[in-house]
Amino acid sequence: MEDQKNQADNSTSSVDTKPKVTGIGGIFFKCKDPDKMKEWYKTHLGIDAGQYGASFEWYQDAEGKKKGLTQWNLNSETAKLYDPSTKDFMINYRVKNLEALVEELKKEGVTVLDKVETYDYGKFVHILDAEGNKIQLWEPKD
Amino acid sequence: MKKIALLALALATSFCFGFAFKSITATDNTAKMKRVTGIGGIFFKCKDPKKLREWYQTHLGLNTNQYGTVFEWYQGADSTKKGFSQWSPFKETTKYFEPSTKEFMINYRVANLELLVEELKKEGVTVSDTLQTVDYGKFVHIMDIEGNKIELWEPNDVVYEKLGIQMGLKTTK
Numbered sequence: 001m002e003d004q005k006n007q008a009d010n011s012t013s014s015v016d017t018k019p020k021v022t023g024i025g026g027i028f029f030k031c032k033d034p035d036k037m038k039e040w041y042k043t044h045l046g047i048d049a050g051q052y053g054a055s056f057e058w059y060q061d062a063e064g065k066k067k068g069l070t071q072w073n074l075n076s077e078t079a080k081l082y083d084p085s086t087k088d089f090m091i092n093y094r095v096k097n098l099e100a101l102v103e104e105l106k107k108e109g110v111t112v113l114d115k116v117e118t119y120d121y122g123k124f125v126h127i128l129d130a131e132g133n134k135i136q137l138w139e140p141k142d
Numbered sequence: 143m144k145k146i147a148l149l150a151l152a153l154a155t156s157f158c159f160g161f162a163f164k165s166i167t168a169t170d171n172t173a174k175m176k177r178v179t180g181i182g183g184i185f186f187k188c189k190d191p192k193k194l195r196e197w198y199q200t201h202l203g204l205n206t207n208q209y210g211t212v213f214e215w216y217q218g219a220d221s222t223k224k225g226f227s228q229w230s231p232f233k234e235t236t237k238y239f240e241p242s243t244k245e246f247m248i249n250y251r252v253a254n255l256e257l258l259v260e261e262l263k264k265e266g267v268t269v270s271d272t273l274q275t276v277d278y279g280k281f282v283h284i285m286d287i288e289g290n291k292i293e294l295w296e297p298n299d300v301v302y303e304k305l306g307i308q309m310g311l312k313t314t315k
Contacts, residue, residue: 021202021203024213045178047178056180059218060216061221062222130194131188131190
């Protein structure tokens with residue numbers, strides 16, 4: 001019994017649950033004519049973006065068991081999605097343990113812009129970095 | 143005489159067919175040609191890159207170094223092979239994104255850069271420099287139709303990883 005308990009403890013401690021960014025979840029940028037731009041990127045670079053953009057697929061592990069996605073999309077110059085940032089781009093970062101990370105960020109005085117929202121494909125929240133870049137944090141359900 | 147005419151016709155026809163097939167095959171190859179396969183990097187301008195790198199290290203856990211960080215993952219086409227995406231904040235005064243006036247630049251990973259550049263030139267895309275070959279891959283820069291400078295990279299991921307390890311740099315994963 002004691003042995004079993006130790007084993008359980010060990011397996012738990014070997015899983016790194018420290019909240020952090022683990023990858024790039026997406027890159028979004030503004031442009032004058034998203035439709036025309038998507039057509040150009042499809043024709044010349046082979047990036048086939050629909051309404052929600054294109055997904056680059058990769059793996060999180062060498063065994064190829066867990067997929068990862070990096071989303072690429074274009075928004076019109078008038079998009080409010082990047083507000084209050086005035087930049088012409090926004091990066092989405094993949095996060096491990098989003099809720100715990102948000103708690104830490106709040107304690108650290110980081111500007112958290114909204115509440116954690118849960119969707120089918122994961123949890124999202126938005127924060128600002130030290131220079132006013134809006135950051136989308138995403139804990140994916142891959 | 144008739145025979146010769148027939149032969150000539152047969153030759154001409156097969157030549158035309160051959161040509162037609164050849165051009166179909168070529169179009170097919172181009173259409174099927176792998177172009178961009180992934181995100182190789184994201185670069186953006188900021189007031190104070192050092193401070194910003196520290197901020198991302200402290201609050202978001204990025205393993206930053208003087209260049210930014212490298213995100214490590216495994217390739218979609220073959221999960222036994224690693225892939226990398228570079229993340230780097232640049233000084234506002236950088237000339238690296240020129241002639242683009244944008245605040246960011248994206249690096250895209252491509253499968254066969256030399257072939258792609260030839261195609262892009264034929265397609266009338268602005269290629270802004272000549273292809274550069276370094277240990278960790280081949281690079282070229284092009285412009286999209288709204289003046290965004292694009293970095294295209296055919297990576298040598300094995301060498302790229304080795305270089306990072308030699309320099310004692312930790313990736314983010």
